[in-house]
Amino acid sequence: xxxxxxxxxxxxxxxxxxxxxxxxxxxxxxxxxxxxxxxxxxxxxxxxxxxxxxxxxxxxxxxxxxxxxxxxxxxxxxxxxxxxxxxxxxxxxxxxxxxxxxxxxxxxxxxxxxxxxxxxxxxxxxxxxxxxxxxxxxxxxxxxxxxxxxxxxxxxxxxxxxxxxxxxxxxxxxxxxxxxxxxxxxxxxxxxxxxxxxxxxxxxxxx
Numbered sequence: 001x002x003x004x005x006x007x008x009x010x011x012x013x014x015x016x017x018x019x020x021x022x023x024x025x026x027x028x029x030x031x032x033x034x035x036x037x038x039x040x041x042x043x044x045x046x047x048x049x050x051x052x053x054x055x056x057x058x059x060x061x062x063x064x065x066x067x068x069x070x071x072x073x074x075x076x077x078x079x080x081x082x083x084x085x086x087x088x089x090x091x092x093x094x095x096x097x098x099x100x101x102x103x104x105x106x107x108x109x110x111x112x113x114x115x116x117x118x119x120x121x122x123x124x125x126x127x128x129x130x131x132x133x134x135x136x137x138x139x140x141x142x143x144x145x146x147x148x149x150x151x152x153x154x155x156x157x158x159x160x161x162x163x164x165x166x167x168x169x170x171x172x173x174x175x176x177x178x179x180x181x182x183x184x185x186x187x188x189x190x191x192x193x194x195x196x197x198x199x200x201x202x203x204x205x206x207x
Contacts, residue, residue, distance in 0.1 A: 007197045014195035054079065078104075141167060 013035055020032025058072035085097040092098065124142070147153035148164020193199035 003200075003203065006203055007200075011195055011197065014191065051079075051083075141171075 016028065016031050016035060019028045020035075023029075055076065058075050060066075061069045061072045082097065082100060085095070085100060089095045089097060144160065145164045145167055147156065148161045148167075153160040153164065190199060194202065
């Protein structure tokens with residue numbers, strides 16, 4: 001029963017949502033809208049589970065004196081401070097929550113992205129080495145695109161920005177669409193496997 005009931009619920013909900021997409025009429029539309037509302041409720045409740053898991057994990061790290069456990073009190077204090085500020089004073093502009101967000105969270109996020117730029121540059125340097133004709137083509141394309149995105153490219157040759165834009169809108173867009181089509185087919189295949197009970201990993205190892 002522990003396996004059968006979730007499979008039945010998944011099958012019924014999946015079939016109803018498929019019918020709701022193709023047949024937007026009552027009673028299918030009413031049931032589909034209700035399932036959508038319940039999805040939002042369950043997804044919202046996951047926020048509380050995530051918060052509880054965050055506290056549990058870091059309290060456990062502190063008790064066990066795990067590696068880098070000294071950062072855990074900082075995480076818990078910051079989490080509790082932001083939560084209390086939001087619940088007591090609200091999240092509007094110029095209030096304590098907004099002040100802490102703008103003066104701590106935003107600068108830390110900017111720092112992370114700044115460090116990420118160096119990692120991206122290092123990875124690009126390793127990936128763009130002209131070891132074969134494909135890598136050479138990738139290197140030349142990336143160089144032209146980067147030149148077209150900065151003013152110096154137009155100063156070197158006036159057609160470089162136009163070539164860069166064409167490369168982004170035609171070859172790059174074609175590749176992106178191919179990737180999106182492949183991802184969509186993968187999502188459809190995985191969803192069908194879950195609806196018909198072939199894929200059961202979401203059950204958490206239930207037999």
